[in-house]
Amino acid sequence: MAKWVIHTVGPIYGCHGGREAELLAACYRNALLLAREKGLKTIAFPAISTGVYAYPPAEAAAVVGATLRAFLGEDQDIEEVRLVFFHPDDLNQFLLHWQ
Numbered sequence: 509m510a511k512w513v514i515h516t517v518g519p520i521y522g523c524h525g526g527r528e529a530e531l532l533a534a535c536y537r538n539a540l541l542l543a544r545e546k547g548l549k550t551i552a553f554p555a556i557s558t559g560v561y562a563y564p565p566a567e568a569a570a571v572v573g574a575t576l577r578a579f580l581g582e583d584q585d586i587e588e589v590r591l592v593f594f595h596p597d598d599l600n601q602f603l604l605h606w607q
Contacts, residue, residue: 552590
């Protein structure tokens with residue numbers, strides 16, 4: 509059972525003047541910062557914005573991968589990050605990007 513729920517609203521793809529990647533990265537980064545602030549050791553994320561907000565999963569995978577690597581490379585407080593996918597296509601795109 510989750511002890512905390514950290515909510516974030518991802519960007520709607522194509523509606524932010526080309527700032528979608530920056531905004532998506534901020535969703536993940538800010539959630540990680542809040543998790544660290546609360547002393548959490550693990551966090552799980554969905555593929556933010558890849559559903560009804562139409563963010564292409566392949567592009568999201570690149571943003572998420574870079575954001576997680578950068579944060580976790582500097583911060584050892586978070587011990588485990590899980591990515592939870594609703595759609596198999598999202599999982600496949602993330603796996604392709606991260607191989």
